[in-house]
Amino acid sequence: AQSVTQLDSQVPVFEEAPVELRCNYSSSVSVYLFWYVQYPNQGLQLLLKYLSGSTLVKGINGFEAEFNKSQTSFHLRKPSVHISDTAEYFCAASSQGAQKLVFGQGTRLTINP
Amino acid sequence: SAVISQKPSRDICQRGTSLTIQCQVDSQVTMMFWYRQQPGQSLTLIATANQGSEATYESGFVIDKFPISRPNLTFSTLTVSNMSPEDSSIYLCSVQSPSYEQYFGPGTRLTVT
Numbered sequence: 001a002q003s004v005t006q007l008d009s010q011v012p013v014f015e016e017a018p019v020e021l022r023c024n025y026s027s028s029v030s031v032y033l034f035w036y037v038q039y040p041n042q043g044l045q046l047l048l049k050y051l052s053g054s055t056l057v058k059g060i061n062g063f064e065a066e067f068n069k070s071q072t073s074f075h076l077r078k079p080s081v082h083i084s085d086t087a088e089y090f091c092a093a094s095s096q097g098a099q100k101l102v103f104g105q106g107t108r109l110t111i112n113p
Numbered sequence: 114s115a116v117i118s119q120k121p122s123r124d125i126c127q128r129g130t131s132l133t134i135q136c137q138v139d140s141q142v143t144m145m146f147w148y149r150q151q152p153g154q155s156l157t158l159i160a161t162a163n164q165g166s167e168a169t170y171e172s173g174f175v176i177d178k179f180p181i182s183r184p185n186l187t188f189s190t191l192t193v194s195n196m197s198p199e200d201s202s203i204y205l206c207s208v209q210s211p212s213y214e215q216y217f218g219p220g221t222r223l224t225v226t
Contacts, residue, residue, distance in 0.1 A: 032213055043205065044156075044217040051213060090155060099144055099209050100171075103156045 002026060004093050006104035013081055014112050021076040021107045023091030030096040033074040035065055038088040038106075047089075050074060061085070086111045115140055115208050117218035125224045126196055133192045134221045136206035141186035146215070147179070150203040159204075162189045196225045 007022040025031060035047040048059025055067040065076045074091060091104040116139040126132050147159040159179055160168040168181040182190045193200050203220040
């Protein structure tokens with residue numbers, strides 16, 4: 001069964017610093033990968049997705065992620081964060097052909113001024 | 114992208130009662146999904162609701178506790194039955210687009226006292 005591991009439960013960074021949120025998935029079969037963001041007291045918003053093709057995926061709000069099949073990772077990056085990026089970030093995966101998503105435990109990103 | 118609404122947005126319920134949560138989508142979709150997000154935790158899939166057939170439940174979730182209806186291609190309900198404080202969570206519905214993106218409703222925040 002598919003599983004997703006987010007290696008950091010909390011990541012504090014200073015404003016305008018770069019950030020990387022780590023995500024590893026378990027499946028050895030073809031997989032679709034996603035990053036979602038949840039702002040305080042709000043629903044989930046899709047940041048970006050990887051289905052196939054280029055391993056570097058660009059999303060909204062300046063975020064990007066790199067799919068690494070050999071390391072079964074899909075880390076999320078942003079070169080310069082803003083206070084408004086403070087949120088919970090979830091990595092999720094689904095096996096190709098399946099629709100249900102398996103979520104990681106989430107990473108709370110806190111931006112300090 | 115799909116626009117999803119949920120009712121109620123939040124509720125406080127007494128132990129032993131039941132609450133029905135409604136999910137409305139602005140377009141016709143084959144499958145709808147119901148997730149639970151317990152306080153401070155990630156999302157867990159409860160069940161997949163396919164129009165015209167019984168919902169498919171994930172391990173640990175049963176129909177008697179979480180009955181689901183799917184009367185048409187734009188609407189679904191999830192009932193949380195015989196509630197206990199452990200059922201206090203955010204309940205979210207979602208749908209998947211043809212490009213494999215899942216869109217989530219704003220969630221229903223349930224508190225059981």
